[in-house]
Amino acid sequence: MPVADAECSQRTQKIWVISEVYYPDDNPTGYFLTGIAEGLAKEFDVRVLCTQPSYTVRGKEAPRNENHRGVSIDRVWSTTFDKNILPLRLVNSLTVSLSIFLKMLWGLRRKDRVLVVNVPPISPLAVGLACRLRGVEYTLLIHDVYPDAVAAAGMLRTTSVLYRMLNRVFGVLLNSARHVVVLGRDMFQRISDKRRDKTVCVTMIPNWADLELVPRTQHVGEENAIRQQFKLDGKFVVQYSGNMGLTHNLDVIVAAARDMQNDVDLHFLLVGSGARKTWVTETVANENLHNVTVADRRPREELNDLLLAADVSVISFLPAMAGVSVPSRLYNVMAVGCPVIAVADPESELARTVAEERIGWVVPPNDVVAFRAAVDEAKSNPAELAAMRVRARRAAEVRFSYSQVVQAYRELLKTNSSTPKSIWDQSEMKPETDISVRRAA
Structure with a gap:
């Protein structure tokens, strides 16, 4: 700044x-x-x-x-x-x-x-x-x-x-x-x-x-402190980072993680705080979801490493949130060149930006099957994921400086x-x- x-x-x-x-x-x-x-x-x-x-x-x-x-x-x-x-x-x-x-x-x-x-x-x-x-x-x-x-x-x-x-x-x-x-x-x-x-x-x-958040030469997962801390090296990391509030759809992420436990190369990293943090933590512990890590909010000086730890980032809302809130985290996710899975109403600014810039997937709220399909496609298509990273960073530079x-x-x-x-x-x-x-x- x-x-x-x-x-x-x-x-x-x-x-x-x-x-x-x-x-x-x-x-x-x-x-x-x-x-x-x-x-x-x-x-x-x-x-x-x-x-x-x-x-x-x-x-x-x-x-x-x-x-x-x-x-x-x-x-x-x-x-x-x-x-x-x-x-x-x-x-x-x-x-x-x-x-x-x-x-x-x-x-x-x-x-x-x-x-x-x-x-x-x-x-x-x-x-x-x-x-x-x-x-x-x-x-x-x-x-x-x-x-x-x-x-x-x-x-x-x-x-x-x-x-x-x-x-x-x-x-x-x-x-x-x-x-x-x-x-x-x-x-x-x-x-x-x-x-x-x-x-x-x-x-x-x-x-x-925050376009100065990450040097252009850095890449997702490259000698990353967050991945090392949570022993995620070699994993495909699906990350949710930010407020775990009452309007954020965390149920679809937890449900998908529950269904995808057999994929040993896949891990969900949920980082943040908010009104639903306790529910997330207790659910993961009670169901022994070994493919999910729940962590506290990181200080802003660690945001660089946190966002770069993700292969794909999830931004999720409940239904009927279009026009009510626009997630600021989207723009920093784009700045580090991370593809996005947007769980949102299709007419929302979040969904429209993801679709227009071709930087990820739009999933209807509460559609666990569609969310799993998006994760599978992201994981199985590294070439397209790499292209999305380039487009995300470029869009952040051109539209959101x-x-x-x-x-x-x-x-x-x-x-x-x-x-x-x-x-x-x-x-x-x-x-x-x-x-x-x-x-x-």
Whole structure:
């Protein structure tokens, strides 16, 4: 991630970046908002409002105020109860929202611009209210669509009173923004359908690939520390790396591993954390699935070795997740040149990217037979797998670089006019692709 220029004296317009999670937390939200803020700091006076670290480095005390890589960071007060206990997590979000609201109400000026991410979903409401009271436009960055994500996870029925109430609250937030940024074409469509105020401009700006993550000369499995640690040398490794959350389809992976135990050259490596981690660990142990290794989340500095340990990477979602979430891990998987098995709705950004770039297989959610067939084909066709690696890296370089993404945010936040639907000209967007979906016989 490039360091911001030292041109502070020339940066007059102030941009507020609001994210509960920020550096030194490096979970996806913290990592990407940190990168966006530091990229904006090359042209703007950037001020971040966030909390003390509460995710990947929970317990670490960071300075209340500091300037890091050209960005002025203000860590507001909030309660720090255990975020894994839902009522306590709600209290944390309420207190941080109040702190952010008061800070913005005091400090906002009419010419300022505001960028706020909607994860967690409470604080953007406080930001929206403060902006309205101070007459300031704000841009809403959507990482996950609520309450749709909660419904897709099976935690809330779309016919329930609570769902309708939350959907109305999200609608108020959405229609009060000047701009809305989404991460994929499927999310663009979903948000456009939800938008009542057609003057609200919806723009697609994806997350980026860390192209410096791996030298071009390295290859999958070559003297790899992760393979050596888990004794996987000589194995064909199917890897799942990332959040093991309620919307991620881990059942299809475990079921396939159960059915494929007789293949002694095949191994499943599941790495990460999240709400379903306990279920995965207990299932693998109780069923004695010797072809599965479950490991804890690795620090970001080990991401290189982790992704290079895979012969093929799995990114999996439950049904009805198209337009709800776009997995940022896809772009780093592409950056290291790893083919992908996408367990996803065919209209999702994930499935469309995999199909358009010809870098893997698209499998319908919950279709274990199709998933096994994709693994078998990947394992039995090394020439095609090698070609996919080249295409994946090339696509990451051409479509998903850090410089492209940050420049799109700069243009969005410094303009007073409406913006196009995508950071790419519509003529450059690939047409609807015939996605070859593997289905059970």
